[in-house]
Amino acid sequence: MAFRLKLVPDETKFDFFRHQFLTFGFSVVLVIASIVATAVMGLNFGIDFRGGTTIRAESSQSIDVGAWRSALQPLDLGDVVITEVFDPSFGPDQNVAEVRIQAQNDEGSITPQTVDAINAALKEVTPDVKFTATESVGPKVSGELIKTAILSVLAATAAILVYIWLRFEWQFAVGAVAALVHDLVITVGIFAVAQIKFDLTIIAALLTILGYSINDTVVVFDRLRENLVKYKTMPLREVMNISVNETLSRTVMTSGTTLIALISLLVLGGDVIRGFVFAMTFGVVVGTYSSVFVAKNIVLMIGLNRSEKKDPAEKFFDKNTGSEAK
Amino acid sequence: MLHIPLWKRILIIALCVIGLAMAAPNIFYAKVEGHNDAASTFAKTKTLTTEQQAALDAWPAWLPNGLVNLGLDLRGGAHLLAEVQLSDVYAARMKSLWPEMRSALAKERSTIGAIRRVSSPEDELRIQIGNADQIQKAVEIAKTLASPIVTLTGVGQDDLQITGQGDTITIKLSDAEKQATDDRTMQQSLEIVRRRIDAAGTREPTIARQGSDRILIEVPGIGSAQELKDLIGTTAQLNFMQVNGSTQDENANPGAGNVLVPDANRKGLYYILGDVPVVSGDALTDAKAATDQNGYPAVSFRFNTTGARQFGDFTASHIGEPFAIVLDNEVISAPTIQSHIAGGSGIITGNFSIQESTDLALLLRSGALPAKLDFLEERTIGPELGADSIRAGAIAAVVGLFLVIAYMIASYGLFGTFAAIALLINIGLLFGIMSMIGGTLTLPGIAGIVLTMGTAVDANVLIYERIREELKRVKGPARAIEIGYEKAMSAIIDANVTTFLTALILFVLGAGPVRGFAVTLIIGIVTSVFTAIWVTRLMVVTWYDRRRPKTLDL
Numbered sequence: 063m064a065f066r067l068k069l070v071p072d073e074t075k076f077d078f079f080r081h082q083f084l085t086f087g088f089s090v091v092l093v094i095a096s097i098v099a100t101a102v103m104g105l106n107f108g109i110d111f112r113g114g115t116t117i118r119a120e121s122s123q124s125i126d127v128g129a130w131r132s133a134l135q136p137l138d139l140g141d142v143v144i145t146e147v148f149d150p151s152f153g154p155d156q157n158v159a160e161v162r163i164q165a166q167n168d169e170g171s172i173t174p175q176t177v178d179a180i181n182a183a184l185k186e187v188t189p190d191v192k193f194t195a196t197e198s199v200g201p202k203v204s205g206e207l208i209k210t211a212i213l214s215v216l217a218a219t220a221a222i223l224v225y226i227w228l229r230f231e232w233q234f235a236v237g238a239v240a241a242l243v244h245d246l247v248i249t250v251g252i253f254a255v256a257q258i259k260f261d262l263t264i265i266a267a268l269l270t271i272l273g274y275s276i277n278d279t280v281v282v283f284d285r286l287r288e289n290l291v292k293y294k295t296m297p298l299r300e301v302m303n304i305s306v307n308e309t310l311s312r313t314v315m316t317s318g319t320t321l322i323a324l325i326s327l328l329v330l331g332g333d334v335i336r337g338f339v340f341a342m343t344f345g346v347v348v349g350t351y352s353s354v355f356v357a358k359n360i361v362l363m364i365g366l367n368r369s370e371k372k373d374p375a376e377k378f379f380d381k382n383t384g385s386e387a388k
Numbered sequence: 389m390l391h392i393p394l395w396k397r398i399l400i401i402a403l404c405v406i407g408l409a410m411a412a413p414n415i416f417y418a419k420v421e422g423h424n425d426a427a428s429t430f431a432k433t434k435t436l437t438t439e440q441q442a443a444l445d446a447w448p449a450w451l452p453n454g455l456v457n458l459g460l461d462l463r464g465g466a467h468l469l470a471e472v473q474l475s476d477v478y479a480a481r482m483k484s485l486w487p488e489m490r491s492a493l494a495k496e497r498s499t500i501g502a503i504r505r506v507s508s509p510e511d512e513l514r515i516q517i518g519n520a521d522q523i524q525k526a527v528e529i530a531k532t533l534a535s536p537i538v539t540l541t542g543v544g545q546d547d548l549q550i551t552g553q554g555d556t557i558t559i560k561l562s563d564a565e566k567q568a569t570d571d572r573t574m575q576q577s578l579e580i581v582r583r584r585i586d587a588a589g590t591r592e593p594t595i596a597r598q599g600s601d602r603i604l605i606e607v608p609g610i611g612s613a614q615e616l617k618d619l620i621g622t623t624a625q626l627n628f629m630q631v632n633g634s635t636q637d638e639n640a641n642p643g644a645g646n647v648l649v650p651d652a653n654r655k656g657l658y659y660i661l662g663d664v665p666v667v668s669g670d671a672l673t674d675a676k677a678a679t680d681q682n683g684y685p686a687v688s689f690r691f692n693t694t695g696a697r698q699f700g701d702f703t704a705s706h707i708g709e710p711f712a713i714v715l716d717n718e719v720i721s722a723p724t725i726q727s728h729i730a731g732g733s734g735i736i737t738g739n740f741s742i743q744e745s746t747d748l749a750l751l752l753r754s755g756a757l758p759a760k761l762d763f764l765e766e767r768t769i770g771p772e773l774g775a776d777s778i779r780a781g782a783i784a785a786v787v788g789l790f791l792v793i794a795y796m797i798a799s800y801g802l803f804g805t806f807a808a809i810a811l812l813i814n815i816g817l818l819f820g821i822m823s824m825i826g827g828t829l830t831l832p833g834i835a836g837i838v839l840t841m842g843t844a845v846d847a848n849v850l851i852y853e854r855i856r857e858e859l860k861r862v863k864g865p866a867r868a869i870e871i872g873y874e875k876a877m878s879a880i881i882d883a884n885v886t887t888f889l890t891a892l893i894l895f896v897l898g899a900g901p902v903r904g905f906a907v908t909l910i911i912g913i914v915t916s917v918f919t920a921i922w923v924t925r926l927m928v929v930t931w932y933d934r935r936r937p938k939t940l941d942l
Contacts, residue, residue: 066798066799066800066801067795067798067799068799072856118773120772120773151780174614174617177614192770192772193770194769194770194772194773195767195768195769195770195773196612196613196766196767196768197766197767197768198613198765198766198767199764199765200763200764200765202471202764203469203764203765207899210897210899213897214893214894214896214897214898217893217897218889218890218893218894221889221890221893222886222889222890225885225886225889226886229882262898262899262901262902263832263901263902263905265902266832266894266898266902266905266906269890269891269893269894270839270890270894270905270909272890273886273887273888273889273890273891273909274843274887276883276886276887276890277843277846277883277884277886277887278883280879280882280883280886281850281879281882281883283882284878284879284882285879288875308857309853311853312849312850312853315799315845315849315853316842316843316845316846316849318795319792319795319796319841319842319843319845319846319849320839320842320843320846321842322788322791322792322795322842323788323789323791323792323838323839323841323842324788324838324839324842326784326785326787326788326791326838327781327784327785327788327835327838329784330780330783330784330787331780331781331784331834331835331838332776332777332780332781332784334461334773334776334777334780334831335777335781335831335832335834335835338832338835339835342835342839
């Protein structure tokens, strides 16, 4: 047999429930900690959700954030946040900073005069500064964006709930959605703790995590469903263990390829989408964990009615859908 | 046992070839883009400079020339979200209605008493009369100025809603008329914005209506949102001018006090016009498609008070002569004055088709923006930042792709190579479909593609792992392969349907770059299922038929 990279041996017999109180407790603690952290520290909302203006500035000279702040002081703009951006892909003469200004009174978006004044003030301090991006969102739109964002996360969760419910037993749907909520809450928690900018693209990342995490969970469930028919009398707990073990090498492989791709993007993809990619990378890790340690525990807790002799897969689709090469 | 019918093989290969051919132009992005630009210029103007001709010839016309659009975040440009203040138009209508109402009511001053406008909300007109007991009579008179609505939904309704209470008549636009007005205002605003941006000659701007009262404007390659605002802010010049003659000679001397203006529709025809407009376009308050007394398509228009007086005086003294409607220094119509047009509203008749009259009405209205635009959101992305983003994204994608392929081959050997080839085809197909539908690639979209690379092999992993398991149970590799593909199917379908659902929701609710991400994700799911299931199976089966191995090296 030729060389094979095998991260997971052919046969595994891990008992995934042995430390179930530890792993499950760990998840519960993380979820609570995330909720507390989000409530206490709050999210670092970007202008999409808060309204206001961000200006991205680049210069070949190093940027003195303190000098910039005092240059903007006389303009009386209210809350101004200046952050310097560091990125491994930047050259030595590439210095980038982001200036974030709160929404000014009730105007639709910031006035051009204000932007000009800011640009002029910064040019005083750093003559060769270039403004490579300016974005301004009025308070009216930012409110709507928050609503849409919440709506889209809820809609996606509901859609998944309904689909799993149709395809599997309702207990699976509850387990899957509990795992999804777990993943989302923990990812949002990390954003609160690390105070990474939370904007519209992060919502996109969260939805992708939803899709990815459910993908992982479904594969485990699918095998579980199959094994439930195969081992009719075996205790649920053991059938679950067998199913997770059987799918383990697939879970590791797929998470592995996805992480490889995401990490190259995280390292090399530039700072503009770093937050977005970070959310996805983190979500893939949490999602993989939750599909192995969270989703099925919930199903086990609720319990399954196994008296139904019919193969549950026949509920919705013919089990052999698509397999035509015979 | 393992068999794929010929027609299916051909179909799979054909789909791959078509997809890849559609993707190919993206490899020569600059060349194809130059060709497409030159071709669209040619379609518009029928003339090309030598440079443009060279650009046109650089890419053969018979090759596919669809490209993936680059989003603003990759190309640089400006994005504006504007809200149209629809109620401005109601206010303007009420303002211009007052003089008409006053003169109509004034004729009956002896019965209804003194008339006076009293303060009211901007979108209402309130008139107080001297003799409260004659309020019914006054309302009757006011109602003669209302006209029935002809839209589908508003049949049987008048455009004005007139009520009398005590000594006050209250006049409002009816709901149906408000709706019709809103629609007209939005259409008109879109048209004006489009004309003004087109006039600046920028490449493929996106100007789209969003929701009931918003306009989304995205212009690649423009320096800043401010420039874009300035561009939209400039008023198109609409004027009504006196015609003093016409000529075929583009170098003719129009004489003192005259200007030479070309006809918009007939090439080579020039009008000699008085250089002072009789009425300028900002006096126009409304124009709509209508019919003349014989039932032929025409355009009706309405001026504000000042415009009405100027126009009335001019038409009274120039009956039988043509006058010119000039838009952006081109004569769009030169009808003949049939009679004295008093009261500020008139009708332009001509040899119009219904479409032409609608277009002309739109053109007339597009002189000035009908309502104020409030800018809710504006974004400027510099071209350097966009170029940096593309470079970083492309490097990350190539490195990620290379690593994923290496990992797959290391894990599954020959079968991993099949999956790797399918992955490359998958990315090709993704670009092919994006080019065909004119999808927009955004920065998060690049992330979506990279993510697709990671997850696209998932279906193959599911299948291969299943084959490995089956190899232990069943006799013969052929059977294992067959059962592997079969049994992995339900997991593949479930997993992809759920991801597809979330991507669809992202697309429906997302905006801008997020939507670009959703598009790549959706297409990526479809192409990856196709390549992972069909393309790899074709490769596996073809390989198996040739070699007939006794054992599977998986």
